Structure formats: C-alpha cells, structure tokens
Amino acid sequence: MISTTRYPASDIAREFGKLWAFLRRDALIAWSYRRGAVSELVGLLGQAGIFYFFSFLVDPARMPTLGGTRAGYLAFVIVGLMVATFYQTGVGRMMGAVRQEQLTGTFEALLITPTALTTLQLGLVIYALIHIPVRALLFLGLAVGLFGIDLHWAGMGAAFLVILALLPFIWGVAAALTAVVVTYRQATQLIAIANFALVMGSGTYFPLSLFPRWVSAAARLNPLALALDGVRGVLIGGERWYTIVPEIRLILIISLFVWVFGVLAFRMALERERRAGTLGLY
Amino acid sequence: MAGADPGGCPAIEVSSVSRRFGSTVALENVSVHVAQGEIHALLGPNGAGKTTLLRILSGLTIPTRGSARVLGRDTARRTSEGRHLVGVIPSGDRTFYQRLSGIENLLFFARLYGLGYQEALRRAGDTMASVGLNGVEGLVVGKYSQGMQKRLAIARALLIDPRVLLVDEATHNLDPEGARRVRELIRAAADRGAGVLWATQRIEEIRGFAETVTMLHHGVVRFSGTPAQLVSMTAPKSFLIRVGNGRPSGDRVNALKLALGALGAIEPERSNDGEHYTLTIADGATLGEAISAIVNADIQILACHETRPEIEEAFISLTRETLV
Numbered sequence: 001m002i003s004t005t006r007y008p009a010s011d012i013a014r015e016f017g018k019l020w021a022f023l024r025r026d027a028l029i030a031w032s033y034r035r036g037a038v039s040e041l042v043g044l045l046g047q048a049g050i051f052y053f054f055s056f057l058v059d060p061a062r063m064p065t066l067g068g069t070r071a072g073y074l075a076f077v078i079v080g081l082m083v084a085t086f087y088q089t090g091v092g093r094m095m096g097a098v099r100q101e102q103l104t105g106t107f108e109a110l111l112i113t114p115t116a117l118t119t120l121q122l123g124l125v126i127y128a129l130i131h132i133p134v135r136a137l138l139f140l141g142l143a144v145g146l147f148g149i150d151l152h153w154a155g156m157g158a159a160f161l162v163i164l165a166l167l168p169f170i171w172g173v174a175a176a177l178t179a180v181v182v183t184y185r186q187a188t189q190l191i192a193i194a195n196f197a198l199v200m201g202s203g204t205y206f207p208l209s210l211f212p213r214w215v216s217a218a219a220r221l222n223p224l225a226l227a228l229d230g231v232r233g234v235l236i237g238g239e240r241w242y243t244i245v246p247e248i249r250l251i252l253i254i255s256l257f258v259w260v261f262g263v264l265a266f267r268m269a270l271e272r273e274r275r276a277g278t279l280g281l282y
Numbered sequence: 283m284a285g286a287d288p289g290g291c292p293a294i295e296v297s298s299v300s301r302r303f304g305s306t307v308a309l310e311n312v313s314v315h316v317a318q319g320e321i322h323a324l325l326g327p328n329g330a331g332k333t334t335l336l337r338i339l340s341g342l343t344i345p346t347r348g349s350a351r352v353l354g355r356d357t358a359r360r361t362s363e364g365r366h367l368v369g370v371i372p373s374g375d376r377t378f379y380q381r382l383s384g385i386e387n388l389l390f391f392a393r394l395y396g397l398g399y400q401e402a403l404r405r406a407g408d409t410m411a412s413v414g415l416n417g418v419e420g421l422v423v424g425k426y427s428q429g430m431q432k433r434l435a436i437a438r439a440l441l442i443d444p445r446v447l448l449v450d451e452a453t454h455n456l457d458p459e460g461a462r463r464v465r466e467l468i469r470a471a472a473d474r475g476a477g478v479l480w481a482t483q484r485i486e487e488i489r490g491f492a493e494t495v496t497m498l499h500h501g502v503v504r505f506s507g508t509p510a511q512l513v514s515m516t517a518p519k520s521f522l523i524r525v526g527n528g529r530p531s532g533d534r535v536n537a538l539k540l541a542l543g544a545l546g547a548i549e550p551e552r553s554n555d556g557e558h559y560t561l562t563i564a565d566g567a568t569l570g571e572a573i574s575a576i577v578n579a580d581i582q583i584l585a586c587h588e589t590r591p592e593i594e595e596a597f598i599s600l601t602r603e604t605l606v
Contacts, residue, residue: 017398017399018393018394018396020393021389021390022390024390025386025390028386029379029381029382033381104376105376105377106377106379108340108342108372108377109370109377109391109438111341111342112341112365113365113391113394113395114366114394114395115394274341274342274343276303277301277303277334277337
C-alpha cells in the first residue's frame with residue numbers, strides 16, 4: 001500500500017530545506033573545481049596589478065572628491081572592481097546556472113521535481129549569493145594588503161548594506177537574461193556586450209565626469225553606478241552611513257522593479273518553452 | 283496486476299491529445315488510460331511520439347489539443363502539487379551532476395522531493411542498493427557507465443515510492459540481467475500500487491510484463507489493448523521447419539512444393555543444408571493444414587518454430603510502411 005500523505009514539515013520549511021540542498025550541491029561542485037577558483041582570484045589580482053601601474057599615469061586632479069578628500073585612482077578602481085566583479089559574477093553565475101543545467105541535461109530533471117519556481121531560481125544562485133560577497137571581500141583584503149590602499153574599514157557595514165540592496169537588481173537582471181538565454185540560446189555574446197556597457201557606464205574604471213554628459217545622466221538611474229558611488233563614499237571618502245541612505249533607497253526601488261520584471265520574464269520564458277516543446281533543447 | 287482505481291482516480295488519463303511542432307505532427311488524437319497498479323506499455327519505433335507523450339505527462343511540454351492528467355491533475359498547469367507522487371525515468375543518459383557522487387546526486391533530488399535530510403540519506407542508500415549500485419555510492423557519476431547512470435535514474439524515480447512512474451526506454455543501455463532487474467523493480471512498484479507507463483521500442487519486453495499496451499506509430503495510436511490482443515491481430519505466417527527422410531535436396535524441395543500446393547510456399551534456408559526450410563503459410567490456410575499435407579506426402583517433420591515471435595510479427599505488420 002502506498003502512503004498518500006504529504007511530508008509532515010510545512011511547505012515553507014520544506015522549500016527552505018531545498019535551498020540547503022542546492023547550497024550543499026554547489027559547494028561540493030565548487031570544491032571539485034577549487035584550483036580553478038584560486039586561479040580566478042589570482043587573475044583578478046593581476047588585473048588590479050595592471051591598474052596599479054596605470055594609476056601612475058592618471059592626473060589626480062581629474063579624480064572625484066569623496067567625503068571631502070580627493071580619491072586616489074587605485075583605491076577608486078579597486079573598489080570599483082570589487083563591486084563590478086560582484087555584479088558581473090553574480091549575473092554570470094545566475095544566468096550560467098540555468099544554461100549549465102540545460103547543457104548537462106539536469107534542467108528538466110529539476111523542473112519535474114515538486115519545487116516551486118521561486119525556490120528553483122533562488123536555489124540555482126544561492127551558493128553564488130553567499131560565495132561572491134566572500135570572494136569580493138577576500139579580493140579587497142588582498143588588494144589592500146598588496147598595494148597599500150588606505151580604506152575606511154568602518155564603512156564596511158554601510159558598504160554591505162549597499163551591496164545587499166543591489167542583490168535584487170542582480171537577481172532581476174540575471175533572471176531576465178536567463179529568459180533570453182532559455183528562449184534564444186545563442187544570446188551569450190550579445191548579453192556580454194550589454195553587461196560590459198552597463199559596467200563601463202557605471203564608472204567602474206574611470207570617473208563618470210570623463211564620459212559624455214548623457215552617460216553620467218543615465219548613471220543616475222543605474223543601480224550599479226549608484227552602488228559604486230555609495231560604496232566608494234563610505235570606503236574611500238569615509239562618509240557616514242546615513243549620508244548614503246538616499247542612494248540605498250533609490251537602488252532598492254529600481255532593484256525591486258527590475259527583480260519583478262526579471263522573475264516574470266523567466267516564468268514567461270519557461271511557459272513559452274513548454275508550449276513550444278523545446279525546453280530541453282540547447 | 284491491473285486493479286481498480288482507488289478513489290476512482292486513474293494514475294494516468296490522456297484524452298485526445300495532439301501535439302504539433304510547427305508542421306510536424308508528433309501526436310495526433312492520442313488517448314491512453316493507466317489504472318493504479320497497472321503497467322501499461324507505450325510501444326512504437328523511433329519517432330513514434332512516445333517521448334513527447336511522456337514529456338507532456340511530466341509537465342515539460344503542453345499539448346496542442348486535448349488533456350493529460352496524472353492522478354487527476356492537469357499536467358498543463360505548472361504547479362508542484364502532486365509532483366512528489368510521480369517518478370520519472372528519462373531516456374537521456376546525462377541527467378545527473380557528473381562531478382557529484384551517486385549518493386550525493388540522489389540525496390539532492392530526494393531533498394527536492396521534500397524528504398528531510400536523514401530520510402533522504404536513508405532512501406538514497408536503500409534505492410541505490412535496490413538497483414545494484416551498492417559499493418559505488420561514493421564514486422562520482424562522471425565515472426559511471428551508461429548502464430550505471432540508467433540504474434541511478436531508476437533509483438531516483440523510486441526515491442519517493444511513487445504512485446505514478448513514467449519510464450522512457452529504461453532498459454536501453456542495460457545487459458539482459460540488468461534489464462530483468464529493472465523490470466522486477468518496476469513490477470514491484472506496480473504491485474505496491476503505482477501506475478506505470480513504460481515506453482519502449484523493444485517488443486520482447488512486453489510479454490509477461492505489461493498488462494496493457496498502446497502502440498504508437500507516427501504519433502497515431504495503431505493499437506490499444508492487451509499484449510494477447512496485439513498478438514491476435516496478426517497470426518504468424520512464417521515458420522522454420524526441419525525435415526527428415528534422406529531424399530536428395532532438389533527432390534525434397536519439389537516434393538515439399540507439390541505436397542503444399544496452394545497452402546503455402548516453401549524455400550530452402552540460407553544454409554541450404556537440405557534439412558531446413560522456410561514455410562510461408564498462404565492467406566486462409568493454417569499451419570495445421572500445411573503440416574498435415576507435408577506429412578501425408580511421407581515427409582517427416584522433425585521440428586517447426588516461428589521465424590519471428592508472434593508479438594514481433596504483430597508489431598511489424600502494424601508498422602510495416604516504415605520498413606518498406
């Protein structure tokens with residue numbers, strides 16, 4: 001006789017347990033690629049090294065003033081790299097997660113389990129959400145140690161809040177781009193170009209004042225640019241946390257809008273694939 | 283054993299389902315009914331539409347027309363309700379995380395089916411043992427053979443003690459012993475009350491295993507009934523006979539042809555050893571009449587058997603146009 005009773009834990013607790021399963025799975029897979037993770041970090045530090053020498057060529061007078069002090073180029077770009085890498089890796093991992101599942105043939109195996117779509121989306125990226133901030137912090141610590149940058153570590157809590165506010169934006173962008181990948185498959189290059197434009201236009205590598213006026217105007221509504229501004233303000237300029245509250249608020253509003261759009265786009269893409277019968281194709 | 287539907291709810295109910303991919307018709311007006319505790323074979327050659335039907339029942343594809351229900355729930359609706367009662371064994375070989383061990387893969391999927399950690403771990407170990415994968419639990423799946431990965435897929439489907447099993451070419455990569463073991467596992471699940479839809483192109487699997495069969499060809503149902511009824515669709519026509527009496531070969535052929543008359547045709551077997559002949563019975567004639575005619579002509583028949591199993595004969599006759 002087959003038991004027809006549902007499992008005793010509540011639905012929410014069960015879905016939470018599934019997130020742990022995703023986390024454990026991805027941690028184990030990441031551990032199997034541990035040498036790759038180390039070389040990735042070394043590559044990022046190498047990139048910072050290039051900017052270290054590049055900083056000698058930059059006219060300090062062209063750099064913005066943060067919290068009453070003029071920012072040094074190296075500190076400016078290192079913090080920029082940390083936030084932009086956080087964004088890029090976040091979007092890349094989230095987007096890549098579905099693509100990877102499609103390529104390995106496990107995507108359909110996940111979809112036929114009794115897992116809510118929201119749990120599935122979060123589960124696919126939960127490891128990245130935890131791993132990427134840790135990695136960004138590690139990068140910042142190593143860069144500061146190697147290149148002797150002066151940062152206001154007291155602003156780390158406020159910087160963390162800014163990053164936290166950026167998470168729905170990253171999730172939303174990733175979900176929307178995943179919808180594009182699920183639908184068009186070969187859109188990876190196009191997405192990379194769009195992402196690069198977003199990162200460049202946010203002032204990651206150079207102050208926005210050097211760009212055409214329309215770029216800095218667009219950056220006022222770009223959560224990544226707002227986040228960079230906020231994090232640089234507290235870590236380089238030593239600004240107090242309450243001075244960046246307006247930026248956090250704006251990031252949150254735009255992020256939530258993008259998140260809703262992305263999640264809906266992802267659902268619609270899956271529905272479209274089910275109707276077309278091409279969900280498992282890659 | 284096919285039983286009544288507990289609570290009046292069939293395990294699977296497919297009603298007039300059609301599915302098109304552009305101008306290609308994958309399924310046309312297909313209806314299938316599987317009771318709980320019943321093994322229903324979905325038979326057909328490559329491209330018949332078996333996998334499409336299983337994908338519809340798994341909720342991965344939506345029918346263009348008609349409805350598909352599993353345990354009373356419409357599969358076109360993307361809801362997780364009832365999914366914890368459905369086990370799926372896909373046809374693909376790579377549906378696992380290749381860098382994780384077998385037990386870690388099962389543990390992960392068991393958690394997604396809603397089992398707690400300890401229960402998931404216990405079930406993962408038990409099901410791996412039940413499919414003969416004990417001893418390789420800790421080995422990464424990338425090092426498993428195709429057959430081992432198929433068995434792991436079966437273990438995954440059995441993790442939840444399912445009420446419905448959707449099985450796509452489960453024995454495709456398995457040796458005869460492995461295939462027999464898989465059928466036993468599926469049989470045991472059916473005996474516990476699960477309704478099983480078993481898609482296969484291997485007709486020899488059906489006899490003595492499935493209670494009912496639907497045969498698909500080019501997306502259309504060609505037959506629906508029991509394996510016995512499938513066999514009765516086409517009586518076997520071709521037999522291999524071995525004759526005695528020591529006459530010279532040429533004389534014997536002529537003697538056999540003369541004896542048979544309009545009852546059938548006879549030709550020496552390819553080996554042309556003078557003893558073995560292929561006997562083809564004419565329409566309207568029976569094997570008994572042909573044998574009697576030969577024996578009455580004073581030719582001994584030492585052995586006689588079908589050149590193809592009768593169930594295979596039925597399969598071929600129903601799908602003949604693809605073989606021409």
